[in-house]
Amino acid sequence: MKEQPAQIRWEHHTQRPLLALAVIFAAAYAVPIVLPAADPALKRACTTVEWVVWGAFAIDYFVRLVLSENKKRFVRHHWLDLCAVVLPLLRPLQLLRVVATLMLVGRRARMASQIRLTTYVAGAVTGLLMFGSLAVLAVERESPDGNIKTAGDALWWSFTTMTTVGYGDHSPTTGLGRVLAVGLMLSGIALLGVVTANIAAWFIARFEQDDVEERRQTAAIEALTEEVKSLRAQVTALSSAVPGAQAGPTSVGVPRAAAPPRDGAV
Incomplete structure (x- = not known):
């Protein structure tokens, strides 16, 4: 059995922890907004949690970059992840850390085949x-x-x-x-x-499935019809090959019964 690349193994093992961190991030982001009168210490704690979670996603990106076999190809195909990591560092765009986290969670979720x-x-x-x-x-x-x-x-x-x-x-x-x-x-x-x-794809697949079944049944009926025609042709050929096959029972060499003797005959 071929061993999976290190990048794939890392993504497999970190998928659930990162999703759990995303849930924690959602709670930390929501509390100061829903409760504007909350204690300042609680707000600072929530902000710290947000940055810690974002840092975890940033570390995940760089680890996957290091483990990738083709780093240029990785950056080229994961440029959205890079933008999500870099943009929240800019002070005027700090609000984008919520968008960045959504992007990173979405990218990792798409990698999971079971979702x-x-x-x-x-x-x-x-x-x-x-x-x-x-x-x-x-x-x-x-x-x-x-x-x-x-x-x-x-x-x-x-x-x-x-x-x-x-x-x-x-x-x-x-x-x-x-x-x-x-x-x-x-x-x-x-x-x-x-x-x-x-x-639309579901309906098309169902219609195609019905069409395939209908074509299969039609092909089976046509094959059966051809087989019946072939059998009829064989029966006709055999009947033509046997002499007198259509004659009565006496025409196939069966001797006739002797006529009864006339009166007075010896």
Whole structure:
């Protein structure tokens, strides 16, 4: 049995711990936003947890880079992971650490063969709704002209934005809030396309399966018909080869019974 590369073994062993860290990150990110009056020490602890989790994902990326057999190919095919690691280091883009964590979790989830597409889409929708709501609430709540002041407003806005409905009753007024809105809209369109394509592929597969079964039955019937025709031809040939096969019973060499003697005959 061929041994798996070191990179694949690392990804297999770190998949679950990183997903657990992502859940911890979600809780640490949500607490200061949902509870703005929380103790400052709790907020600092949550911020520390966020950076620790991001650091774990950054270490994971660099370890996979070191273990990869072709490092140039790894960087070229995992450039989104690199952006997710580098962008949160820039102070004006610190909010992107939530987006970076989502990207990294999503990339690692796609590597797991046991996670089906439906589960991935459902998890992506849930994560985007939650993080989108929290992020826009954190940005818009302190804005003087903002109209997204509560968690309910933020969640409603995320739903209408991801589905591209856009009622307009709640909308971001800051530049960063509008950037988040664009990201949610594009993500919603992409996920809707994935779901639609998945459903269409399922129907096409079912139709193709029915067509294959129908073609198989038709081929079997045609083969049986040809076999019957062949058997009829053989029977006809055999009948023609036997002389007098269509004559009566006396025509095949069976002697006739002797006629009874006439009266007075000796």
